[in-house]
Amino acid sequence: MAKKSHKARNLTLIGLGIFVLMLGYFMFRPKDETIPVSTDKVSKRTITQRVSAIGKIRPETEVKISSEASGEIITLGFRDGDSVTRGQLLVRIQPDIVTSQLEQFTASADASKIAIDAARAEMDRANADFKRISDLYAKQYASKEEYDRAKALMDQAISRFKASGSEYSRSFSALKQMRSQASRTTIYAPMSGTVTNLSVEAGEKVVGTAQMQGTEMMRIADLNVMNAWVDVDENDIVFVKIGDTARIRVDAMPDVELLGYVYEIGHSAKTAAAGTQEEVTNFQVKIRIIDKNKQLRPGMSCSVEIDTETHYDVLSVPLQAVTVRMNAEKTEEESGSITEDKSAKKTMTKRPPSVVFIKDGNSAKMVKVETGLSDRGFIEISKGLKLGQEIISGSFQAVNKLLMDGSIIRIDNGTSAKSGDK
Secondary structure, eight states: OHHHHHHHHHHHHHHHHHHHHHHHHHHHSOOOOOEEEEEEEOEEEEEEEEEEEEEEEEEEEEEEEEOSSOEEEEEEOOOTTOEEOTTOEEEEEOOHHHHHHHHHHHHHHHHHHHHHHHHHHHHHHHHHHHHHHHHHHHTTOSOHHHHHHHHHHHHHHHHHHHHHHHHHHHHHHHHHHHHHHHHTTEEEOSSSEEEEOOOOOTTOEEOOTTSTTOOEEEEEEEEEEEEEEEEEETTTGGGOOTTOEEEEEETTEEEEEEEEEEEEEEEEEEEESTTSTTOEEEEEEEEEEOSOOTTOOTTOEEEEEEEEEEEEEEEEEEGGGEEEOTTHHHHHHHHTSOOOOHHHHHTOOSSOOEEEEEEETTEEEEEEEEEEEEOSSEEEEEESOOTTOEEEEEOHHIIIIIOOTTOBEEEOOSHHHHHTTO
């Protein structure tokens, strides 16, 4: 029995030892510190820098039509969307109010004209009396007092005649103005175009522009020349220039792309939600649409991409391959890859440099690069890389967080690299 107990104890100790060894192996075994990455080649491409913006379709010329006279619309000979030509009758307004005022001003002008005739007759009589008294005074048949009284009456008569002439001019000018206003109860098209935004109907009463703003009745637009007015972010407006090519997509026509060019850039900022965290500052850019399309309507929403600059056959890498590292300058100085004098160091900015990781055997080598234009997928490399070099382009987590100079890598262009993006 003692031998069996001793043997069982030995087996237990051996099993416990094996368990401890296995536990230690799994707890303290070397971890796999390799970083799964995907790679790409430095190649030549044409890079076009684009600025995106949204806005509205607007006609080149749009005129707001309002009445200068108040009253009821008695003639409205068109509908919204109809074409009109310059000089065509648009609206006729009931002229009863203006007619009454015109009669009053006409009567006032007539009265002023009659007053002129009366003042002229009085002046002639006073002038004759003064001449007669002057002759008598010269022959000493009239006194000095009679002479002075006759002269004063003549001067007063002359003044009244002049005043009546001025009053007639004032009354006639007021009458002329009223006649002009009366003629504006009939409104004609100031330009050829299409009627848009018709906001009145026959029988409605409108308020003339003499009473505050007046009633806007309609708009006439020239739809032959259409533009896109878009708001460009303040950070992108510095890249936009007059003459830049633009591609316009209208929300109502998703399968149609229209070509245009920038013809006007606003110099005054448009600020929305000022003073809040949502404050946005934009600048208005006007784009002339070259491609004709009869389906375009004023007010349609659109999105625009403006080609601001293009570089042909330049070295480029995927956008996600370029990142920043705060210690890039220090690493390069320690490795002896760059030499800068003191004056150059003084001009260095605090902005962290752009870097790309290249595949160096089974490790990653960090290289400082200078970048240029970028589009939606690629970025120009103006300095730091050579054509055909194999660079690390993914995953996002590897390039932007995990990789350092000298990190051990494992090429995995499949699921492993993709999992790093999550």
